[in-house]
Amino acid sequence: MGRFILQRLLQAIPVLLVVITATFFLVRAAPGGPFSAEKAVPPEVLKALEERYQLNQPVLNQYFSYLGDLAHGDLGPSFRFPGRSVNEMIFAGLPTTAELGLYALLISMLLGTTAGVVAALKPNTAQDYIPMSTAMIGICLPSFLLGPLLMLVFGIWLEWVPVSGWGNIPGDKILPALTLASGYTAYVARLSRGGMLEVMSQDYIRTARAKGLPEWVVVIKHGLRGGLIPVVAFAGPAFAGLLSGSFVVETIFQIPGLGRFYVQAAFNRDYTMIMGTTVFFAALIILFNLLSDILAVWLNPKLRQQYSSHSG
Amino acid sequence: MSTDATLANITDAEQGSSLWKDAWHRLRKNKMAVGGLFVLMLMCIAALLTPWLAPYSYEEQNLILGAAPPSAQHWLGTDTLGRDLLTRLLYGGRISLAVGFIATAVALLIGVLYGTVAGYFGGRIDAVMMRLVDILYALPFMIFIILLMVIFGRNILLLFLAIGAVEWLTMARIVRGQVQTLRQQEFVEAAVSLGLSQWTIISRHLIPNTLGPVIVYTTLTIPSVMLFEAFLSFLGLGIQPPQSSWGLLISYGVETMEEYPWLLIFPGLALSITLFALNFLGDGLRDALDPRTSKD
Numbered sequence: 001m002g003r004f005i006l007q008r009l010l011q012a013i014p015v016l017l018v019v020i021t022a023t024f025f026l027v028r029a030a031p032g033g034p035f036s037a038e039k040a041v042p043p044e045v046l047k048a049l050e051e052r053y054q055l056n057q058p059v060l061n062q063y064f065s066y067l068g069d070l071a072h073g074d075l076g077p078s079f080r081f082p083g084r085s086v087n088e089m090i091f092a093g094l095p096t097t098a099e100l101g102l103y104a105l106l107i108s109m110l111l112g113t114t115a116g117v118v119a120a121l122k123p124n125t126a127q128d129y130i131p132m133s134t135a136m137i138g139i140c141l142p143s144f145l146l147g148p149l150l151m152l153v154f155g156i157w158l159e160w161v162p163v164s165g166w167g168n169i170p171g172d173k174i175l176p177a178l179t180l181a182s183g184y185t186a187y188v189a190r191l192s193r194g195g196m197l198e199v200m201s202q203d204y205i206r207t208a209r210a211k212g213l214p215e216w217v218v219v220i221k222h223g224l225r226g227g228l229i230p231v232v233a234f235a236g237p238a239f240a241g242l243l244s245g246s247f248v249v250e251t252i253f254q255i256p257g258l259g260r261f262y263v264q265a266a267f268n269r270d271y272t273m274i275m276g277t278t279v280f281f282a283a284l285i286i287l288f289n290l291l292s293d294i295l296a297v298w299l300n301p302k303l304r305q306q307y308s309s310h311s312g
Numbered sequence: 313m314s315t316d317a318t319l320a321n322i323t324d325a326e327q328g329s330s331l332w333k334d335a336w337h338r339l340r341k342n343k344m345a346v347g348g349l350f351v352l353m354l355m356c357i358a359a360l361l362t363p364w365l366a367p368y369s370y371e372e373q374n375l376i377l378g379a380a381p382p383s384a385q386h387w388l389g390t391d392t393l394g395r396d397l398l399t400r401l402l403y404g405g406r407i408s409l410a411v412g413f414i415a416t417a418v419a420l421l422i423g424v425l426y427g428t429v430a431g432y433f434g435g436r437i438d439a440v441m442m443r444l445v446d447i448l449y450a451l452p453f454m455i456f457i458i459l460l461m462v463i464f465g466r467n468i469l470l471l472f473l474a475i476g477a478v479e480w481l482t483m484a485r486i487v488r489g490q491v492q493t494l495r496q497q498e499f500v501e502a503a504v505s506l507g508l509s510q511w512t513i514i515s516r517h518l519i520p521n522t523l524g525p526v527i528v529y530t531t532l533t534i535p536s537v538m539l540f541e542a543f544l545s546f547l548g549l550g551i552q553p554p555q556s557s558w559g560l561l562i563s564y565g566v567e568t569m570e571e572y573p574w575l576l577i578f579p580g581l582a583l584s585i586t587l588f589a590l591n592f593l594g595d596g597l598r599d600a601l602d603p604r605t606s607k608d
Contacts, residue, residue: 011446014447015446015447018447022456023456023459026459026460026463027459027463029463136588136591136592139591140535140584140587140588140591141584142539142542142543142583142584142587144542144543144546144559144562144563144566145562145580145583145584148562148565148566148569148576149576149577149580151569152569152570152573152576156569156570244454244455245454248543248546248547251547252566262455262458263458263547266458266459266462266549267462267548269462274459274462277455278455278456278459281455282455
């Protein structure tokens with residue numbers, strides 16, 4: 001187990017390096033410097049700026065000094081907001097994004113597993129079709145469509161909840177969390193339905209039933225344990241996806257989170273901010289994938305065997 | 313469309329084998345999948361015939377009319393410039409569907425070739441190639457494509473390539489797994505001992521046998537590609553005016569949804585109906601072509 005974790009950690013390093021390198025050179029390859037947007041910057045000011053951001057040095061030197069700074073956890077200064085560092089901006093947005101992601105994760109896990117388990121108990125009946133068709137809606141309705149529709153119906157027409165904002169008016173967190181959760185809820189529902197279907201046909205479930213246990217004990221105590229392994233394994237990547245994918249929801253509902261900063265940075269051509277966020281998101285995704293891999297192997301001894309037999 | 317055509321060809325060509333016939337029978341029994349296929353064909357026909365079907369010209373404005381709700385003259389209403397929404401939806405659908413099919417074709421081409429080569433040659437080549445896929449998997453691609461679109465401008469060709477270049481990874485994995493098991497079977501051995509060239513073996517014997525899972529995955533890739541295009545256009549990073557796509561129409565619709573909700577609802581319906589159709593068809597195909605795997 002320790003060797004497996006170490007192996008995966010070592011594998012993560014080249015991945016991260018690829019991300020950093022690709023982002024760095026992509027951004028440097030961009031036509032027009034970061035300051036070309038401002039009209040008529042006097043040459044001496046431009047020169048001072050370039051010196052400040054080390055743009056006057058050879059690209060390779062810039063690359064290595066960026067790597068060096070990164071090794072210290074320093075993502076550099078922001079191009080657009082000269083007073084602020086990328087680190088500051090990321091940590092200003094992260095708590096909001098994390099809170100939103102956490103709510104969405106909770107919603108999708110609770111709602112998704114309930115729907116999936118209910119559906120799996122009576123496959124190919126209305127009890128199966130109704131939750132699963134609803135799940136299909138969750139998969140097919142993209143958040144940038146679902147968000148505005150929810151806003152329109154519950155915010156504007158029914159006036160049940162506030163339309164936008166974050167933490168200003170009670171209830172304004174409901175719609176964004178639901179919107180962000182929808183796709184994942186649907187996916188969790190399908191995962192848990194599949195897992196439960198497989199487990200419920202196993203011999204040990206038959207044994208449990210033969211012992212005369214009531215059906216709900218069989219389902220909850222014996223079925224869920226094995227049936228929800230795929231869901232647990234999905235939680236890690238899902239949370240990473242919720243964090244890095246929340247920029248749609250943040251943009252729609254005007255939530256001051258990391259995702260919205262990223263989109264703004266992309267439009268403002270705030271290159272250091274774009275690079276910093278990309279690297280940060282990549283590291284997050286790699287970390288959560290790693291965690292969920294470890295969790296999956298830890299939960300399922302069968303998987304452990306698989307991993308050692310064909311080495312990854 | 314292309315997958316349907318391939319499927320039809322194969323059904324014709326391989327009368328002897330019962331796999332495709334069986335699959336077709338199973339698919340036909342799945343009402344949702346057949347419905348999806350039907351809707352999809354309608355959408356494609358509408359996209360192909362748009363210049364003849366569209367009731368108004370694409371850029372025809374009527375500023376005096378402005379945004380009007382659905383009426384006998386304008387079935388789906390008009391936008392703020394008085395342009396017929398049905399016409400704009402039809403033209404937008406052409407782009408959305410084109411992005412879906414072309415980007416998926418790019419993904420299909422790269423993925424199948426890459427996966428076949430890795431699976432066929434095996435050993436060190438396979439290890440290196442699949443490690444590369446693993447590395448690419450870990451990248452935050454949404455963010456990368458946004459970066460690409462910001463840096464290199466909003467070019468529709470780049471959009472096809474960028475999305476296609478992202479979506480081939482899973483395809484490569486699926487094909488590689490298939491080829492790995494196939495190449496150990498007798499018919500490949502027979503082909504080798506007949507002295508056929510490697511390229512012939514790969515293209516005539518291996519790739520055709522991977523078609524089942526590839527078709528299934530292709531059908532499921534198209535909606536995710538379309539979704540991605542719509543999303544990029546929604547952010548203002550995809551299709552640029554005067555061209556239009558469903559994503560772009562949705563993003564305009566959001567801006568004015570309070571006053572003119574039909575400008576959001578109809579483009580949203582068009583996009584989600586198409587996504588539904590593709591997903592149901594994909595699920596149906598999966599059940600039909602590979603009865604062992606259930607819905608995950």
